[in-house]
Amino acid sequence: MITLDWLYVLAGIVFAIWAFASLRDASNGKRFGNAAFWGLLAVSFFFGGAMSDLANGILVLALVGIAGTGQLGRSDPPTTTxxxxxxxxxxxxxxxxxxxxxxxxxxxxxxxxxxxxxxxxxxxxxxxxxxxxxxxxxxxxxxxxxxxxxxxPLLAPVEEGRRLMDSIGWAAVLPQMLAALGGVFALAGVGNIIGEIAGGVIPEGSIFVAVVIFCLGMALFTIIMGNAFAAFPVMAAAIGIPVLVEQFEGNPAVIGAVGMLAGFCGTLMTPMAANFNIVPAALLELKDQYGVIRQQIGTAIPLWVCNVVIIYVAGFLLWS
Structure with missing residues (x-):
């Protein structure tokens, strides 16, 4: 049977190759930082499941330390001319x-x-x-x-991939880290606290207001944390499951899927989603580093409104 572990191994091989290629790249003044960063990621994908939570946490802190101290640099390996x-x-x-x-x-x-x-x-x-x-x-x-x-050339995929990932840098792993942060928030009980606050705001029996608050929370938490995957565990524990699904008996598939889309509307409006909004501006050498966000706001807001309507209609009116 082919399991998800096969993908982890495949990703680990790619990161390990990048680490080795970075180590040999004398043209990059920060090659040791790049090699350590991609090498630690390779270790995570190879052995993360067998490592303890403490060991994985130390590994993540090491990645943050390498990136936070500016040890990553861009490479420009020769591939095709x-x-x-x-x-x-x-x-x-x-x-x-x-x-x-x-x-x-x-x-x-x-x-x-x-x-x-x-x-x-x-x-x-x-x-x-x-x-x-x-x-x-x-x-x-x-x-x-x-x-x-x-x-x-045989090594072109490796070198082009390394060049692109070095250009993106630490932002390449930001979604995974933010998603993990959402899980930490959920385990810490942040969702329960928000649920208690929302319970005092939502009028009794008002499905529409509950949907609005759920979608608004998804967007706002995404704006704060930069990733809808980080916002979802918190808002699902706060409102999505206990209020919309259990109390009002809404369609869980619609609430979950479209709720994520409401969070993605926040992604379009935040610099915290650096891999989506800041890195492209840097790669394209835009004068305004927030230029991508400014262009997306006009799409994000009406799209968020559509998500609210979809959840209310498809998740409740048509479901019942």
Whole structure:
């Protein structure tokens, strides 16, 4: 059986290769910091499940220490030349994006076939992890297609991946850390405290006000913590499960899925979501580092309103 651990091992191999390549990159003045950062991530993916909570916590603190003291630097490894890339662009045009479509197609089509055909009876994939595993398989297939089709240097995928990740730096792991922070908040009882406060604000029997407060909390906590995955455990424990699902008997699938979308509206409006909003501005060398956020606010607010309406209508009016 192929389990999610296979993906962890695959990711660990990639990070380990980046760490080794960074260590050998004499052109990067901060190569030792880069090597340590990606190497620790490799250790996390290889052995995180077998390590104690304390050991994992120390590993995370080490990552924060490396990034916080400015030990990460950009690399510029040689791969294909500018002339070669321009030649690919002129020769293939938008067809260059075709390999990228292999990834979602493998995940979606593979999941449908596995769940709705006799393939599912083979037990090939870990239960409820089929899509993630197929997503990883799609990445490998897309990489193989690119290598066969474009015939770049053998190390081009490694070096280009390292160059891109070095450009993003610590922000590459920010979503995972913020999601873990949400779990810590939930275990600390923050959701229960917010639930008690919300209980005093929501009028008795008012489903719509409860939905608004739930969606508003998702957006605001996402703005504060930078990630809807961090906000969800808190707001689900505070309002989503005890009020919307248990008290008002709403559709849990709609409340959970669209509630996450309400949180993503907060993602569009916060610099805390650095990997989405600040890093692109830096990579594009925009004069306004908050330029991406300013452009997204006009979409985020009406989208949040739509999410409130969807939860209220689909999660309650049509559900009952």
């Amino acid at each position: 500018l002339e070669e890339r321009l030649g690919f662009s002129q020769r293939f045009g938008n067809k260059l994006f075709l390999p990228a479509l292999i990834i979602p197609l493998t995940a979606v089509v593979g999941t449908v076939l596995y769940n709705y055909t006799p393939l599912g009876e083979t037990g090939l994939f870990e239960e409820r992890r089929e899509t993630l595993i197929l997503f990883g398989i799609g990445v490998l297939l897309a990489l193989a297609a690119c290598m066969v089709w474009l015939r770049p």
